[in-house]
Amino acid sequence: MNIVVCIKQVPDTDDIKIDPETNTLIREGVESIINPYDLHALETALSLKDRLGGTVTVISMGPGQVKKSLKKTIALGADHTVLLSDRSFAGADTLATSYTLACGIKELPESDLIICGKQAIDGDTAQVGPGIAEHLQIPHITYVKEIMEANEHQLTVKRETETGYDVIKMELPGVITTLMEINEPRLPSIRGILRSRKTEIPVWGIDDITIQKEFIGLDGSPTQVVKVDTPDLQAEGEIYEGEPENQVEQLIKELNDRQIL
Amino acid sequence: MNLEISDKCTGCKKCIPVCPFGALEMKEGRAEVNERCTYCGACVDVCPVEAITLHKTSAENKDLSSYENVWVYGELTEGELAPVVYELIGEGRKLADSLEEKLCVALLGCGVEDKAEKLIDYGVDTVYTVDHSRLERYNDEYYTESFTQLIQSHKPSIILLGATTIGRSLGPRTSARLKTGLTADCTSLKIDKDQQNLLQVRPAFSGNIMATIVCENHRPQMATVRPGVMERAAPREDARGEIIDFEPDFSHLKVHTTLLDSQKEQKSEVNLGEAEIIVSGGRGVGSEEDFSLIRELAEVLGGAVGASRAAVDKGWISEDHQVGQTGTTVSPRVYIACGISGAVQHLVGMENSDIIIAINSDPQAPIFQHATYGLVGDLFEIIPLLIEQLGQKESSSGANTEQQEKTG
Numbered sequence: 053m054n055i056v057v058c059i060k061q062v063p064d065t066d067d068i069k070i071d072p073e074t075n076t077l078i079r080e081g082v083e084s085i086i087n088p089y090d091l092h093a094l095e096t097a098l099s100l101k102d103r104l105g106g107t108v109t110v111i112s113m114g115p116g117q118v119k120k121s122l123k124k125t126i127a128l129g130a131d132h133t134v135l136l137s138d139r140s141f142a143g144a145d146t147l148a149t150s151y152t153l154a155c156g157i158k159e160l161p162e163s164d165l166i167i168c169g170k171q172a173i174d175g176d177t178a179q180v181g182p183g184i185a186e187h188l189q190i191p192h193i194t195y196v197k198e199i200m201e202a203n204e205h206q207l208t209v210k211r212e213t214e215t216g217y218d219v220i221k222m223e224l225p226g227v228i229t230t231l232m233e234i235n236e237p238r239l240p241s242i243r244g245i246l247r248s249r250k251t252e253i254p255v256w257g258i259d260d261i262t263i264q265k266e267f268i269g270l271d272g273s274p275t276q277v278v279k280v281d282t283p284d285l286q287a288e289g290e291i292y293e294g295e296p297e298n299q300v301e302q303l304i305k306e307l308n309d310r311q312i313l
Numbered sequence: 314m315n316l317e318i319s320d321k322c323t324g325c326k327k328c329i330p331v332c333p334f335g336a337l338e339m340k341e342g343r344a345e346v347n348e349r350c351t352y353c354g355a356c357v358d359v360c361p362v363e364a365i366t367l368h369k370t371s372a373e374n375k376d377l378s379s380y381e382n383v384w385v386y387g388e389l390t391e392g393e394l395a396p397v398v399y400e401l402i403g404e405g406r407k408l409a410d411s412l413e414e415k416l417c418v419a420l421l422g423c424g425v426e427d428k429a430e431k432l433i434d435y436g437v438d439t440v441y442t443v444d445h446s447r448l449e450r451y452n453d454e455y456y457t458e459s460f461t462q463l464i465q466s467h468k469p470s471i472i473l474l475g476a477t478t479i480g481r482s483l484g485p486r487t488s489a490r491l492k493t494g495l496t497a498d499c500t501s502l503k504i505d506k507d508q509q510n511l512l513q514v515r516p517a518f519s520g521n522i523m524a525t526i527v528c529e530n531h532r533p534q535m536a537t538v539r540p541g542v543m544e545r546a547a548p549r550e551d552a553r554g555e556i557i558d559f560e561p562d563f564s565h566l567k568v569h570t571t572l573l574d575s576q577k578e579q580k581s582e583v584n585l586g587e588a589e590i591i592v593s594g595g596r597g598v599g600s601e602e603d604f605s606l607i608r609e610l611a612e613v614l615g616g617a618v619g620a621s622r623a624a625v626d627k628g629w630i631s632e633d634h635q636v637g638q639t640g641t642t643v644s645p646r647v648y649i650a651c652g653i654s655g656a657v658q659h660l661v662g663m664e665n666s667d668i669i670i671a672i673n674s675d676p677q678a679p680i681f682q683h684a685t686y687g688l689v690g691d692l693f694e695i696i697p698l699l700i701e702q703l704g705q706k707e708s709s710s711g712a713n714t715e716q717q718e719k720t721g
Contacts (some may be wrong), residue, residue, distance in 0.1 A: 071392040088626055103395035115348040143352040146497075149487060173626070174657075175517070176639050177497035179485035182453075188491035191454060191569040194482040208573070212480050214390065218577035223569040232632060267492075270352045274494030274531035278512075280333060281523045289669070293676070299688045299696040304672070306686065312647060312668055313590075313614065313703065 053106040053204050054096040056163045057130070058153055058184065059090040061114055061121045062174040086121045089169025091128075093230045095237040097167050098129045100202055107131045109163070111139055111156050113149060124144040124249035127240035134160070138257040143270030146175075150183025151272070155263040156256060157188065164204055166227040170195060181229035192227040193220050197234050316346050321364035327480035328356035328365065333522055349648050353524075358628040368609020376666060377470075378534035382411040384469040386460075387432065387440070388479055389451075390552075396427055396474030396545075401538060402435050404502060405473055407704055408511070409502040415470065421459055423449035426556070435546045435556040440477045440556045441467065447563060447624070450575070450706035451479055454568045457486045459561035464491065466559065471511050473502075488535045494528035495535040498638060500542055500661055511536065516657050539643035541586060584632070585641045590616030590649075593636055593663075596623035597692055603630050606696050607651055613704050619643065619663075621653045637662035651692045655680030672696065 064083045097108045110125040111117050113136040122133040136156045171178035185192035197209040205224055210217045266272055291301040309311045324342040336350035359364045383485040385401040409416040415438040420429055429440040443459045461527045463603040472481035475496050511534040516642040517524035594607035609661035611618045617638040636643050648666035653680055664683055672692045673685035681687040688695050
């Protein structure tokens with residue numbers, strides 16, 4: 053089975069803080085990581101490959117620094133990687149991003165299954181997976197929590213719903229987006245790490261793929277950010293400090309007086 | 314598209330910290346833009362000498378006047394209208410009134426007429442029904458096809474969907490087919506009076522900033538809204554709407570997915586959305602083992618256990634406990650945030666709680682700006698004290714003796 057995994061490099065969101073004086077983001081020391089959901093998507097692909105054979109290709113779109121993340125996927129066991137990187141891809145919303153990724157995927161050898169993480173932790177939109185499927189004119193299943201059966205022609209999965217799960221069968225090729233609970237990502241192997249060091253990540257720009265320029269980047273994005281605000285931080289409550297015992301005492305008194313608990 | 318920094322740049326550096334993406338750097342005394350730029354325009358407004366300009370190359374001016382009315386997607390779960398539909402009707406009504414247009418619901422399913430009539434009672438002007446045996450259970454392919462056909466035939470200007478499992482699958486698939494924009498998880502929606510565009514506000518960049526997003530040159534303007542964010546509509550006495558049925562055409566549709574089974578599952582011990590008291594733990598809790606402290610406090614109070622994204626991402630607690638933009642939006646009577654710094658992504662999910670109690674060792678943590686009561690200190694010292702005091706209180710009032718035994 054030939055599998056393509058889409059990954060996104062995101063800032064490690066835990067590390068982002070707002071400077072209380074200037075109300076701006078403190079970027080120093082913010083590390084870039086592979087979107088955590090995508091690691092589970094990659095693991096899904098690698099374990100399918102372990103069972104059924106085939107190849108795993110990882111694709112991403114972003115600036116040159118994403119090569120570092122793609123190298124990590126090789127250390128984890130990916131066979132091939134490709135980075136779609138071009139100044140004209142920048143500023144893409146989810147529609148333009150999924151279109152660009154779909155165009156990149158079309159350039160690869162024919163794929164049976166495309167796996168994305170459920171969503172990226174920096175945007176939380178969960179739109180790129182279904183978007184890729186639409187641009188490739190193939191079916192998709194979101195929120196996959198378990199693969200029950202798989203072969204080169206079809207896939208049966210559990211899809212999480214608000215009340216439980218659905219069991220859905222899909223004829224391939226198709227796209228799935230995976231939850232974190234689907235598996236536990238493996239660690240990189242020594243051999244993989246050595247391989248990743250030697251591998252040059254191929255970079256495809258706008259002239260390397262077949263793509264309609266009016267649908268990419270900011271100009272090809274129907275949605276645009278027109279304003280960015282850092283939220284107002286207004287202190288309004290009562291803050292206790294000092295010995296924990298005193299703080300707790302004051303709080304309990306207040307809660308009792310106001311009959312809150 | 315291009316971001317230009319002209320010779321007017323004085324090298325004042327004001328734009329550098331404003332960029333959410335770290336795309337501006339100082340080079341030879343002038344600001345320069347690098348490849349990380351996403352053309353968000355945050356730097357344009359802050360430049361005191363107007364040296365930064367954003368050029369959009371394809372200034373297309375399509376005629377969008379044939380698109381009108383505000384639509385809500387009438388999601389059904391197990392044959393019933395999902396609660397979020399009523400919330401979207403509440404919000405959609407305000408938008409429709411502001412535009413002086415109609416509020417409509419798109420209702421796809423099988424045997425939906427009684428649901429359509431119920432929607433009319435809530436002041437919906439038009440309910441478009443697509444009633445078909447193929448739509449008895451949700452299927453992405455049949456639903457996307459019929460929804461797209463319905464949209465193309467009636468041309469709404471705005472479509473709101475719940476950010477549910479179905480909404481987050483049908484929404485992006487449909488918007489991609491229509492080649493229009495879809496803004497996920499909006500927390501506030503407004504109409505821009507001049508342009509009549511929908512202003513969609515959502516947390517962005519890990520929820521640390523709020524972004525206003527527009528879909529200027531494409532219609533419909535599509536947005537998803539998380540359940541629990543908007544105010545629910547109330548039934549109206551003067552309700553007088555119409556039901557219009559639409560016949561989908563599946564003759565060219567090849568379907569590749571089949572629903573084989575649907576199972577209910579016990580999701581979590583307590584339903585966060587309905588809990589009166591929630592005790593949440595974040596990064597400051599430090600480990601999976603130490604989350605037992607959070608559970609214990611929740612148990613003493615008879616509340617539910619919540620978590621910030623940091624704790625969920627670290628694998629200390631399962632995803633269904635997550636409170637925030639990505640997890641569940643909650644509005645309990647009392648919310649106790651333990652070791653949670655208060656990223657916007659978390660705050661938007663709990664700021665409607667009546668009483669917020671924050672426990673954090675960092676007095677600068679943003680959570681304190683939102684807290685009704687803040688305790689500055691080590692949660693491993695404070696929480697056991699709270700458990701002790703509150704446990705006594707509960708047992709003296711004769712309640713929760715069983716829990717007292719466990720915690721004691």
